[in-house]
Every structure is written in C-alpha cells, then in structure tokens.
Amino acid sequence: MQKDVAVIAFDGVHLASLGLFLDLFDLMRRRVANQFKSRDDVGMQTRVRLLGLGAGSIRTAGNRRLEVDDRPSDTTSHLLIHVPDFEWPEEDFTPLDDMHAGIAWLARQHAAGASISATGRGIYLLAEAGLIGHGPAPQSLPMATSFRQRYPHIRTDTKSAIVDRGTIMMARGMAHELTMLTRLIARLMSSTMAGTLADAMGLETDREGLSHDPLVASAQIWLAENTSNRTRISALVQHVGVSQQTLIRRFRAALDMTPRKYQQLLRVRSAQTQLRDTERPISQIATIVGYDDLKSFQHAFRLHSGMSASRYRATSTMPNSGSSAI
Numbered sequence: 001m002q003k004d005v006a007v008i009a010f011d012g013v014h015l016a017s018l019g020l021f022l023d024l025f026d027l028m029r030r031r032v033a034n035q036f037k038s039r040d041d042v043g044m045q046t047r048v049r050l051l052g053l054g055a056g057s058i059r060t061a062g063n064r065r066l067e068v069d070d071r072p073s074d075t076t077s078h079l080l081i082h083v084p085d086f087e088w089p090e091e092d093f094t095p096l097d098d099m100h101a102g103i104a105w106l107a108r109q110h111a112a113g114a115s116i117s118a119t120g121r122g123i124y125l126l127a128e129a130g131l132i133g134h135g136p137a138p139q140s141l142p143m144a145t146s147f148r149q150r151y152p153h154i155r156t157d158t159k160s161a162i163v164d165r166g167t168i169m170m171a172r173g174m175a176h177e178l179t180m181l182t183r184l185i186a187r188l189m190s191s192t193m194a195g196t197l198a199d200a201m202g203l204e205t206d207r208e209g210l211s212h213d214p215l216v217a218s219a220q221i222w223l224a225e226n227t228s229n230r231t232r233i234s235a236l237v238q239h240v241g242v243s244q245q246t247l248i249r250r251f252r253a254a255l256d257m258t259p260r261k262y263q264q265l266l267r268v269r270s271a272q273t274q275l276r277d278t279e280r281p282i283s284q285i286a287t288i289v290g291y292d293d294l295k296s297f298q299h300a301f302r303l304h305s306g307m308s309a310s311r312y313r314a315t316s317t318m319p320n321s322g323s324s325a326i
Contacts (some may be wrong), residue, residue, distance in 0.1 A: 003079035006049040008072060010086055010099055011059045017084035017119055017174050022050065023130045053102050058242055061087050071102040072105040078114040079188055081106065082181070085120030085174055093150060096128055103128045110167065113215055117169045117184055119177050129149045129169055138172035211254040219247065219259060227266045228290045233259055267291070268304040282309045
C-alpha cells in the first residue's frame with residue numbers, strides 16, 4: 001500500500017516553511033507526469049496532505065487563514081511527516097499545551113514507522129514527543145538558551161545546520177530546509193528525483209537528476225528501485241521495451257555512461273550513505289547494495305569514490321555524534 005506524506009501545521013506557522021514542503025511535492029508530481037506523458041499515463045501515487053488541529057483552517061504567522069485538508073488520524077499510515085517552523089511569544093511555552101494532540105499523534109506515527117522532519121521551532125514538538133532522546137538538537141544561538149531551559153536533558157548543537165538521526169531529521173532554520181527535504185526525498189523515494197528537484201530549485205548537488213529523455217528516465221527510476229537486487233540489464237531492457245543497443249545508445253547520449261555504469265554508481269552512493277550513517281561491516285554493506293563478493297564492491301567503490309570504503313568511512317561523519325553539518 002502506498003503511504004502518504006504530510007505536513008502538520010499549527011497556528012503561527014511560517015508560510016515559507018509550510019509552502020516549501022507543499023511546493024516540492026507539487027513540483028515532483030508535475031515533473032513525473034510531464035516526464036512520461038509521451039510514453040505512459042504515469043502519475044505520482046503518493047498523496048501529499050496538509051494537516052491541522054483546527055476546525056478546517058489554521059492561522060499563519062502573518063495572520064492569514066489557510067485551509068487544511070484534514071485533521072491528523074491514526075487510520076492513515078505515513079511515509080514522511082514534516083513539522084514546519086512557526087512562532088510563538090518568546091519564553092512562553094503555553095502554546096505547546098494546545099498542541100498536545102498533535103504531539104501525541106507524531107509519537108504514534110513514528111512508532112508505526114513514519115520518518116519525521118522538523119524545522120526551527122518545529123523541533124520543540126519532537127522534543128515534547130520524546131523523539132529526540134538526549135540529542136543533539138540543532139538550534140540557532142538565539143534559541144539555544146530557551147531550548148535548554150525547557151529540555152535540560154537534550155544536548156543542543158549550534159554548529160550543525162542539519163542533524164540526521166535516521167528516521168528523524170531536523171534543520172536549524174528555514175535557510176536549510178530545502179537541503180533537508182531534498183535529502184529525505186532521496187532517501188525515502190528516489191535519489192534521481194531528488195536530483196531533479198535540486199536542479200529545478202537551484203540547489204547544488206552531486207546527484208544525477210532524471211534525464212529529459214523519457215526512455216532513459218524510466219530506466220533510471222527502474223534501476224533506482226532495483227539497486228540492491230541482483231538484477232541483470234536484460235531485465236531492464238525487457239522493462240523499457242527496446243533493444244539493448246537502443247537503450248545503451250540513448251543512455252550514453254543522455255548521461256554519458258552505460259546503464260551498467262549507472263547501476264554501479266547508484267550502488268556506490270547507497271553504500272556511501274550506509275558508511276556514513278551506520279556501523280554495519282563493509283562486507284555486509286556490499287551485500288546489501290547488491291554485490292555478491294567484496295572484491296567487486298571494493299573495485300566499484302574505489303572507481304567512483306577515488307578511495308576505499310574503509311577510507312571513506314574514516315573521513316566521513318560518524319553516527320556516534322548523531323549529526324551531520326551541511
């Protein structure tokens with residue numbers, strides 16, 4: 001069953017923070033539809049919902065009224081829930097009392113498997129829900145003092161723009177929200193789509209976006225979805241419905257590489273993420289990303305990374321700090 005993504009907003013929400021989330025997924029929906037209109041009637045099946053605790057609308061920080069799609073419900077499973085930045089009077093935490101129902105819902109959704117992201121003051125709700133543990137939690141210098149007073153057991157991080165805890169990701173402020181959401185889309189949905197969105201939004205990234213050639217784009221998505229499988233290019237050829245020679249020719253023209261090299265690149269990028277964010281043995285990571293033997297994995301990793309997997313792990317941010325700066 002396809003899971004939804006949602007943004008839950010409260011009175012005082014910053015329209016820019018809320019709108020970025022909705023705009024990203026709307027842009028992704030339109031790009032998916034446009035990409036394949038010459039081949040198939042393909043649309044993005046994931047629903048994007050704006051949720052609020054009020055009776056049909058919420059009030060933004062600029063005192064505008066904004067209609068919501070629905071109230072939070074436990075009957076719907078979510079792939080991702082985002083808590084945007086919002087404002088309340090300084091040193092006054094009473095608004096959190098009015099958000100109790102939404103905070104409890106976030107905790108239940110996370111326990112059921114949802115990834116949750118938050119920006120700025122949205123991080124307070126994750127702290128209230130007990131989803132941050134002992135930290136770290138990214139905070140701007142002006143907000144760090146009040147955050148520590150409210151949550152003395154949670155370590156604050158005033159240097160990292162983004163803190164990544166696997167199923168919980170937090171951005172210090174709206175300036176870093178686009179990078180965080182693009183990373184989440186890559187992790188939860190498609191690295192190629194994240195690259196395409198980054199290109200469209202003017203965000204610098206080393207990810208490849210979807211090709212303008214719909215045949216190649218379809219192949220990219222299939223390869224991304226089957227990266228960890230022991231798939232053969234012949235299966236891809238059958239999926240896209242052209243000859244192997246045609247597929248290779250179109251791939252080279254669009255991406256300057258063969259489908260096999262592209263598959264290799266996706267596997268290495270997946271391995272890089274696991275080397276940074278987990279403590280799994282390298283041999284296990286090699287198996288997870290689709291290699292039958294460690295020697296082949298090491299060769300591919302060095303080819304695309306310019307160093308060994310062990311060297312890459314040693315020079316990357318390790319998960320014991322719980323954070324990564326961007």
